[in-house]
Amino acid sequence: MELSLTTRTVGEHTVLDVGGEVDVYTAPRLRERLVELVDGGSRHVVVDLGRVDFLDSTGLGVLVGALKRLRAANGTFGLVCSKEPLLKIFRITALDQVFPIHPSIEAATSTVSGDRDDTPPPA
Amino acid sequence: MATVRLSFSPAPVHVRTARLVGVAVARRAGVAEDLLDEVRLAIGEACTRAVALHNQYNLPDLVMVEMSDADSYMVRVIDRAPIEASIGLTKLPPDELADESLTDEALTTGVGFALLAGFVDDLQVRPVEEGAGTEVRMVWPVHRR
Numbered sequence: 393m394e395l396s397l398t399t400r401t402v403g404e405h406t407v408l409d410v411g412g413e414v415d416v417y418t419a420p421r422l423r424e425r426l427v428e429l430v431d432g433g434s435r436h437v438v439v440d441l442g443r444v445d446f447l448d449s450t451g452l453g454v455l456v457g458a459l460k461r462l463r464a465a466n467g468t469f470g471l472v473c474s475k476e477p478l479l480k481i482f483r484i485t486a487l488d489q490v491f492p493i494h495p496s497i498e499a500a501t502s503t504v505s506g507d508r509d510d511t512p513p514p515a
Numbered sequence: 516m517a518t519v520r521l522s523f524s525p526a527p528v529h530v531r532t533a534r535l536v537g538v539a540v541a542r543r544a545g546v547a548e549d550l551l552d553e554v555r556l557a558i559g560e561a562c563t564r565a566v567a568l569h570n571q572y573n574l575p576d577l578v579m580v581e582m583s584d585a586d587s588y589m590v591r592v593i594d595r596a597p598i599e600a601s602i603g604l605t606k607l608p609p610d611e612l613a614d615e616s617l618t619d620e621a622l623t624t625g626v627g628f629a630l631l632a633g634f635v636d637d638l639q640v641r642p643v644e645e646g647a648g649t650e651v652r653m654v655w656p657v658h659r660r
Contacts, residue, residue: 416563417527446534448559449627453619460613477552484633485626490613 394418396443397425405501406434411443414451422451426458435467438500447478452487459491468492470500517544517584522577525569530562533580537590544584545657553634554588554655560627561592561651567624568596587637588655595648 395418396411406429414422429437439455441447455471462469470492473479482488494500519540523529537558538551546554558580565578576595583589611617612626631638637654 413531415527415559416530416566446555446559448556448563449623449630450563452626453623456613456622457619460615463613464615481556481630485612485629486608487612487626 395421397422399425399429402438402497402501405436405438407438407440407497407501409440409443411445413446414444414454415446415448416450419448419450419454423454423457426454427461430458430461430465430467435462435465437462437467438470438472438494438497440472440497440500441478442472442474444475444478447481449485452481452485456487456490470494472497472500519582521580521582523580525566525574525576525578527563527566529578530559530566533562533578534559537580537582540582540584541588541655544582544588545659546588546655547658550655554590557631557634557653558590558592560631561590561653564624564627564651565592565594565596567620568594572596584657586657588657590653592651592653593643593648595643595646597647598642598649 394412395414396409398409400407400409408425408429410422412418426437437458439458459469472494473482474495479488479493482491482493492500519536521533521536523533534555538555541551541554542548562578562580568574569576569578574595579593581591581593612622631651631653635653635655639652641650641652642648643650
């Protein structure tokens, strides 16, 4: 299935709904969209992986890139994922220790500070 | 014993085709349904690695994928890059994954290897017998009907 990307706003958060397959061929489009969001001023970004049916190392690399970009901009980055096959990918790569992973959009957008528990809030 | 061979030019768009073929042959070979997602991911990672190496070394050669179902389902993904390129296969510790100094390329390579190692119990990465290149060999059990 082709990659689909849809952006919406929930409170302070920009939510990027991703669907389809995120792989070495489609991941550059995801990277471009995330860079556009950050360059456009989005500082609290949530990527909803609910409709993703394939995610590989290239896609994971893009998500880490977005996390680093937002950290550098004093922003937050979180994921929404409840599919066990995808969660297993995050566990195997140890990226579950890097990303805040939420079970629902509500949980991901309920608090800005909840997205990053490893760094102090900006002064 | 059935063997399916697929060769493709080293372009990202063809990796999906390799995944689809690999899973179709796995299903027919009798690999358990609950392993097919892992087969799909592992074949994709091995092919992505091969495509990246060919592009890195500017090699137009085809990437080869061979699937056979003798006593088990075996997939071999063969690239033609210099052997030293395989040294990049290292699993990254969690505290380095989001490190600012880690390049995207190194991250993807490390994560890709972690996925291969994590999803394939029987995995070998070894030099090809003739010429330059490495072979990623993955084996899954089959249940005969």
